[in-house]
Structure formats: C-alpha cells, structure tokens
Amino acid sequence: MRISRKPTGTKFFELFTEIGANIARSVDLLDEFVQAPADRRPELAARMHALENAGDDATHAIIEHLDRSFVTPFDREDIYRLAARLDDVVDHIDAAVDLATLYRVGDPPAGVPAQVELLRRAAALTAEAMPRLAEPQELTAYWVEVNELENKADQVYRRLLSELFNGERDALEVMKLKDVVDELEAAADAFEHVADAVHSIAVKEA
Amino acid sequence: MRISRKPTGTKFFELFTEIGANIARSVDLLDEFVQAPADRRPELAARMHALENAGDDATHAIIEHLDRSFVTPFDREDIYRLAARLDDVVDHIDAAVDLATLYRVGDPPAGVPAQVELLRRAAALTAEAMPRLAEPQELTAYWVEVNELENKADQVYRRLLSELFNGERDALEVMKLKDVVDELEAAADAFEHVADAVHSIAVKEA
Amino acid sequence: MRISRKPTGTKFFELFTEIGANIARSVDLLDEFVQAPADRRPELAARMHALENAGDDATHAIIEHLDRSFVTPFDREDIYRLAARLDDVVDHIDAAVDLATLYRVGDPPAGVPAQVELLRRAAALTAEAMPRLAEPQELTAYWVEVNELENKADQVYRRLLSELFNGERDALEVMKLKDVVDELEAAADAFEHVADAVHSIAVKEA
Numbered sequence: 001m002r003i004s005r006k007p008t009g010t011k012f013f014e015l016f017t018e019i020g021a022n023i024a025r026s027v028d029l030l031d032e033f034v035q036a037p038a039d040r041r042p043e044l045a046a047r048m049h050a051l052e053n054a055g056d057d058a059t060h061a062i063i064e065h066l067d068r069s070f071v072t073p074f075d076r077e078d079i080y081r082l083a084a085r086l087d088d089v090v091d092h093i094d095a096a097v098d099l100a101t102l103y104r105v106g107d108p109p110a111g112v113p114a115q116v117e118l119l120r121r122a123a124a125l126t127a128e129a130m131p132r133l134a135e136p137q138e139l140t141a142y143w144v145e146v147n148e149l150e151n152k153a154d155q156v157y158r159r160l161l162s163e164l165f166n167g168e169r170d171a172l173e174v175m176k177l178k179d180v181v182d183e184l185e186a187a188a189d190a191f192e193h194v195a196d197a198v199h200s201i202a203v204k205e206a
Numbered sequence: 207m208r209i210s211r212k213p214t215g216t217k218f219f220e221l222f223t224e225i226g227a228n229i230a231r232s233v234d235l236l237d238e239f240v241q242a243p244a245d246r247r248p249e250l251a252a253r254m255h256a257l258e259n260a261g262d263d264a265t266h267a268i269i270e271h272l273d274r275s276f277v278t279p280f281d282r283e284d285i286y287r288l289a290a291r292l293d294d295v296v297d298h299i300d301a302a303v304d305l306a307t308l309y310r311v312g313d314p315p316a317g318v319p320a321q322v323e324l325l326r327r328a329a330a331l332t333a334e335a336m337p338r339l340a341e342p343q344e345l346t347a348y349w350v351e352v353n354e355l356e357n358k359a360d361q362v363y364r365r366l367l368s369e370l371f372n373g374e375r376d377a378l379e380v381m382k383l384k385d386v387v388d389e390l391e392a393a394a395d396a397f398e399h400v401a402d403a404v405h406s407i408a409v410k411e412a
Numbered sequence: 413m414r415i416s417r418k419p420t421g422t423k424f425f426e427l428f429t430e431i432g433a434n435i436a437r438s439v440d441l442l443d444e445f446v447q448a449p450a451d452r453r454p455e456l457a458a459r460m461h462a463l464e465n466a467g468d469d470a471t472h473a474i475i476e477h478l479d480r481s482f483v484t485p486f487d488r489e490d491i492y493r494l495a496a497r498l499d500d501v502v503d504h505i506d507a508a509v510d511l512a513t514l515y516r517v518g519d520p521p522a523g524v525p526a527q528v529e530l531l532r533r534a535a536a537l538t539a540e541a542m543p544r545l546a547e548p549q550e551l552t553a554y555w556v557e558v559n560e561l562e563n564k565a566d567q568v569y570r571r572l573l574s575e576l577f578n579g580e581r582d583a584l585e586v587m588k589l590k591d592v593v594d595e596l597e598a599a600a601d602a603f604e605h606v607a608d609a610v611h612s613i614a615v616k617e618a
Contacts, residue, residue, distance in 0.1 A: 066615055076615050084608065095570075102574040158301075161385070162308040171377035171583035175590075178381075179573070196290065203272055203282050364507075367591070368514040377583035384587075402496065409478055409488050 009073030011065055013133055019058045019086045020130030026051045026090045027123040031116050033097050034108050045101040052094040059087045073134065074201050082197045088190040089126075093119070096183035103176040111160035115184050118153045122146055122191035129198065136202035143202075146195035153188035157181065215279030217271055219339055225264045225292050226336030232257045232296045233329040237322050239303050240314050251307040258300040265293045279340065280407050288403045294396040295332075299325075302389035309382040317366035321390050324359045328352055328397035335404065342408035349408075352401035359394035363387065421485030423477055425545055431470045431498045432542030438463045438502050439535040443528050445509050446520050457513040464506040471499045485546065486613050494609045500602040501538075505531070508595035515588040523572035527596050530565045534558055534603035541610065548614035555614075558607035565600035569593065 026048060033044045062083045066076055073079075100108075129142040160181055164174050232254060239250045268289045272282055279285075306314075335348040366387055370380050438460060445456045474495045478488055485491075512520075541554040572593055576586050 063611075063615070077612055080612050080615055095566075098570060099573070102570055103577055154301075158304060158308055161305070165309055165378060165382055167378070171381070172577060172579070172586065174378065174381065175583065175586065176577055199269075200283055200286050203269070203286055360507075364510060364514055367511070371515055371584060371588055373584070377587065380584065380587065405475075406489055406492050409475070409492055 009134060012062065012073055012079060013131065015058055015062045015065065016082070016086070016130040016133055019055060019062075019083075020127035022051060022055050022058065023086065023089050024123045024127040026055075026093050027116070027120050030093050030097060031120060033100070034112055034116055038104065041097075041101040045097045048094050048097045052090050055087060055090045059083050074136075075204070078197070078201050078204070082194065082201070085190065085194045085197050086126075089123075089187055089194065092183045092187035092190055096180050096187070099176070099183065100180045103179070105176050105180060106173065109160055109163050109177060109181070111156055111163055112181065112184070114156045115153065115160060115181065115188070118149050118156060119184065119187055119191070122149045122153075122188065125149075126191060126194060129195075133198070133201075136198060136205055139198055139202060143195045143199040146191055150188055150192040153185065157185045157188070215340060218268065218279055218285060219337065221264055221268045221271065222288070222292070222336040222339055225261060225268075225289075226333035228257060228261050228264065229292065229295050230329045230333040232261075232299050233322070233326050236299050236303060237326060239306070240318055240322055244310065247303075247307045251303045254300050254303045258296050261293060261296045265289050280342075281410070284403070284407050284410070288400065288407070291396065291400045291403050292332075295329075295393055295400065298389045298393035298396055302386050302393070305382070305389065306386045309385070311382050311386060312379065315366055315369050315383060315387070317362055317369055318387065318390070320362045321359065321366060321387065321394070324355050324362060325390065325393055325397070328355045328359075328394065331355075332397060332400060335401075339404070339407075342404060342411055345404055345408060349401045349405040352397055356394055356398040359391065363391045363394075421546060424474065424485055424491060425543065427470055427474045427477065428494070428498070428542040428545055431467060431474075431495075432539035434463060434467050434470065435498065435501050436535045436539040438467075438505050439528070439532050442505050442509060443532060445512070446524055446528055450516065453509075453513040457509045460506050460509045464502050467499060467502045471495050486548075487616070490609070490613050490616070494606065494613070497602065497606045497609050498538075501535075501599055501606065504595045504599035504602055508592050508599070511588070511595065512592045515591070517588050517592060518585065521572055521575050521589060521593070523568055523575055524593065524596070526568045527565065527572060527593065527600075530561050530568060531596065531599055531603070534561045534565075534600065537561075538603060538606060541607075545610070545613075548610060548617055551610055551614060555607045555611040558603055562600055562604040565597065569597045569600075 029044060029048050029051065033041065033048070036044055062079065066072065066079055125142050125145055129139050132139060161178070164177055164181070169177070235250060235254055235257065239247065239254070242250055268285065272278065272285055331348050331351055335345050338345060367384070370383055370387070375383070441456060441460055441463065445453065445460070448456060474491065478484065478491055537554050537557055541551050544551060573590070576589055576593070581589070
C-alpha cells in the first residue's frame with residue numbers, strides 16, 4: 001500500500017496550484033499585450049507587474065511553509081527548486097512586457113503571436129499539472145509535452161530572429177525587439193525547467 | 207573491499223559513452239562547418255540536427271532506464287543532471303550552426319577556429335571520461351583540464367568579441383555573428399558544467 | 413541540545429569568509445574602475461583579474477578540503493554549490509571590467525554608479541553572512557535583503573537599458589556598453605543565487 005502524500009502536503013499543493021493559475025493568467029495578459037495598441041502598454045505592464053508580485057508572494061508563502069513544516073511531501077530542496085523555477089516563468093514574461101513598454105518598440109515581428117501561443121499551451125499544461133503534484137509519476141505526459149513545446153518554441157524563435165535580421169529594421173530597433181523576444185524564449189525554457197524539476201521529483205520517488 | 211558499480215550500472219555507462227562519442231562527432235562536424243563554403247551550410251546543418259536528435263534519443267533512453275531501475279550506480283538525481291548537461295552541449299553547437307545558416311553570415315571572424323579547437327579538445331576529454339564514470343574519483347585530471355580549457359575559451363571569446371567590434375562590420379552583421387559565437391561560448395561553458403556534474407558525483411562518493 | 417557545527421567546519425567557514433572578503437574587495441575595485449579615466453583601465457583590469465584568481469584559488473581550496481574531509485558541516489553537494497556560486501560573482505565583475513577595457517567603451521551610462529552601489533551593498537551583506545554560515549537559520553535577514561537588492565538591481569538595469577537605447581549612441585557603442593552592463597546585472601543575479609544556496613542549506617537543516 002502506498003501512503004498518500006495528501007495529508008502532509010495539502011498546503012503545498014494548494015500553493016503550487018495557485019502559482020500555476022497565476023502563470024496562466026500572466027500568459028493571457030501577455031497575449032492581450034502583444035495585440036494591444038502602444039498607448040495601452042503602460043497599463044497592461046502595470047497589471048503584469050501585479051501578477052508578478054502575486055507570484056512572488058505565493059513563492060514566499062511556500063518557503064515560509066517549508067520553514068515551519070516538519071514533514072514535507074517531497075524532499076525540501078525539491079520543493080524549493082520547483083517554487084524557484086515557477087517564479088522564473090512570470091519573471092521572464094514580466095521582463096518582456098516591461099522592456100517592450102520602456103523601449104517603445106514598434107509592432108511586434110510577425111512570429112511573436114506563434115511564440116505566445118506556445119507559451120499559452122505550456123502554461124495550460126503547467127496549470128493542469130500543479131494540482132496533480134501529489135502523484136508525480138502520473139505526470140510523464142505533461143513533462144513530454146512541455147519538452148516538445150520547448151523544441152517547437154526554439155524553432156519559432158530562430159525563424160523570428162531571421163525575420164528580425166532581414167534588413168527591414170535599423171540596428172537599434174532590432175536590438176530592442178531581440179531583447180523582448182529573448183525574454184519570451186527564456187520563458188519557454190523556464191517552463192521546460194519547471195517540467196524538469198517535476199520530472200526529477202518523479203524519478204527520485206520511483 | 208570496494209564493491210564495483212559495474213554490475214548495476216553497465217547500461218548507464220554504455221549510454222553515457224554513446225553520448226560522449228556523439229558529442230565528439232558533433233564537434234568534428236562543427237569544424238567542417240566553419241571551414242565549408244556558405245552553399246554547403248544547409249546540408250551540414252541538417253547533419254548536425256540529426257546528431258542533436260541522436261543525442262536526445264540517448265538522453266531519453268537514460269531517463270527511461272532510470273525510471274525502470276531499482277538500483278542505480280549513483281544517486282538518481284545525479285544521473286539525471288549529468289544527462290541533461292551533456293544534452294546542452296550539442297544543443298548549443300546545433301544552435302550555432304543553425305543560426306549561422308539562417309542568418310547567412312559572412313566568413314567567420316579569425317578567432318573562430320581557435321574557439322572550435324578548444325571545443326574539440328573538451329569534447330575529446332569528455333568522450334574519454336564517459337566510459338570511466340564507474341570510478342569518478344579517478345576523473346580529477348579530466349575535471350581540471352576541462353576547467354582550464356574553459357578559462358582559455360573565455361579569453362579566446364573576449365578577443366573574438368573585440369575583433370568583432372573593431373568597426374569593419376556593420377551593426378547587424380556584428381549582431382548575427384555575435385549570436386553564433388555566443389552559442390559556441392555557451393558550448394564551452396556546457397562542457398565545464400558536465401565536468402562539474404561528474405566532479406560533484408566524485409565529491410559525494412568520496 | 414544542538415551540537416555545534418564549528419569543530420568539523422572551521423576550515424570551511426574560514427575559506428568562505430575569505431571568499432566573502434575577496435568579493436567585497438572586487439566590488440570596491442569595480443567602483444574605482446567606473447570612476448577612473450580610460451587610461452587607467454588596463455591597470456585596474458589587471459588588478460581585478462588578480463582578485464578573480466585569488467577567488468579561484470580559495471574555491472579550489474574548499475573543493476580539495478571537501479575531498480579530504482570525512483565529516484562536513486553541511487551536505488557535501490551544498491558546500492560545493494555555494495562555492496561555485498560565490499565564484500560566479502567575481503567572474504561576472506571581472507568580465508564586465510575586462511570587456512569595458514577591451515572594447516574601449518566611452519563614459520559609462522548615467523545609471524551605472526547606481527548599479528555598482530547595489531552590488532556594493534549585496535557584497536557587504538554577503539561578506540557579513542559568510543562568517544555566520546555555521547548558523548544558517550539566522551541568516552534569513554541576509555537572504556531577504558539580497559533578494560530585495562536584486563529586485564532593485566533589475567529596475568536600475570532596465571532604466572539603464574532604456575537610457576542606452578535613447579538614440580544618442582550609435583548601435584555598435586550600444587552593443588558594447590550593453591555587454592558590460594549585462595555582466596553587472598549577471599553579478600547582481602549571482603549574489604541572489606549565492607543567497608538562495610545559503611537559504612536552501614537553512615531549509616534543509618530546519
């Protein structure tokens with residue numbers, strides 16, 4: 001008989017679920033941002049920053065709960081690492097939105113909506129996986145799919161770069177837009193790092 | 207009496223050996239790529255991508271074997287980390303080749319062959335170390351040498367950057383070439399991260 | 413009764429203290445560098461490189477001591493990780509100084525002194541924390557403050573970027589200066605990674 005982790009881990013799983021939902025909201029807001037006219041950007045960037053702060057608060061709540069808990073559902077360091085990596089996702093999305101606003105970049109390159117769509121799918125998978133963390137062995141499909149999305153994101157990103165460098169934009173504008181799409185690419189990588197952290201918990205518990 | 211790790215770990219050591227050999231092949235192909243005329247690049251980039259896929263398959267085989275194994279030669283998380291870091295090496299080399307092809311960059315800067323030569327030596331050391339993983343304590347020389355190569359790679363990289371920025375190339379061409387040499391520098395760092403993962407196994411087992 | 417870690421860990425704590433002091437010295441030198449006229453840069457860069465070498469030596473001394481020690485004050489892998497992350501701090505500062513010298517960049521952007529001041533405060537907190545590593549649970553304030561400094565450093569960095577891109581500099585000069593301030597931003601992140609490594613030791617020991 002396998003002893004359920006639920007009793008000792010309920011609070012952790014609730015907090016991870018909350019963080020997963022917050023990530024999904026931040027990608028929805030990113031989607032709105034890339035479609036919005038430039039004059040709405042400061043307002044949307046402020047809302048994104050509020051989501052980033054909410055994520056920070058939930059991350060700190062996990063760490064404080066870790067400090068107070070005698071029994072934890074997984075190794076303490078694995079909980080800590082998963083929380084830190086989830087935090088990175090929204091950090092990169094917030095950075096992309098913040099830089100696009102500060103730099104007053106022009107319209108995003110044609111490849112950006114495809115990049116955002118892949119983030120949206122990774123966010124949905126992540127948000128669905130978080131409430132199921134108590135059974136990490138059953139999250140193999142999640143891990144495989146996020147890894148496949150990251151491979152697709154790499155391809156979309158490289159095509160985006162070659163579009164950026166096609167000679168239609170001046171060098172400074174290319175540098176600004178590249179900073180923004182680099183942060184979105186880092187967000188796609190960050191989803192993979194979250195999935196790797198989940199997978200490495202599953203491997204340990206096997 | 208020290209019990210040999212061989213019986214439980216044979217399959218792991220075989221897979222790591224295969225990955226080491228695949229890395230050495232990918233650096234040989236990189237060497238061919240930087241010397242080849244631009245019209246051969248797409249064909250060589252496709253071959254590199256095939257090596258990258260082969261590496262992915264071997265990495266997944268390690269992870270699947272980990273999922274199925276009750277006894278492992280090292281901690282499960284250390285095997286997992288080493289596999290992930292080896293995978294990064296070919297990913298960066300593949301990215302360099304892919305970007306150079308997509309961007310249709312001109313001739314590589316004069317410092318690139320020296321950068322590739324350092325990667326070739328790090329790859330040879332790594333390929334030699336992998337079949338000897340069962341005795342990680344005896345790999346100190348490997349770890350020290352890869353760290354020294356990484357220090358040299360840093361110096362070569364910075365001289366390469368100052369060559370890139372000497373004013374002979376326009377800003378967009380500098381940005382494209384910098385993306386390529388940054389991926390090669392990341393590959394040199396990735397070899398060091400592999401060696402660190404091996405060293406940290408040796409430290410644990412001491 | 414809690415058994416003190418002091419007896420088994422004295423040598424480790426001494427080496428970490430030495431590394432903390434070396435980091436503080438390197439940030440003082442960075443402060444001198446950003447205020448110095450361009451013709452003093454090569455001399456100051458050479459002095460920074462000497463500090464970077466001294467840090468490397470202390471890091472290797474920790475690793476050698478780890479190889480020889482039967483009993484360690486924390487898990488071997490945590491000591492190893494903390495040493496590696498401390499090493500990264502000076503590496504990034506050294507890279508910033510080296511690139512600024514090699515590239516012969518003009519005067520630093522107006523935001524750089526604020527960036528250096530935040531590094532100076534993070535370095536002071538880190539140097540103060542290292543002699544107190546034997547009681548990691550008492551370092552919560554250190555961890556919280558370094559995280560706050562890193563958040564401020566992010567904001568300073570982004571304002572610095574928008575200053576860099578305001579159109580007063582040509583694209584190549586922007587790229588060079590961006591490489592330098594990116595290394596300083598990476599140093600701020602590296603201080604946070606050090607604090608995270610300390611915090612994760614505290615979490616484990618809780």
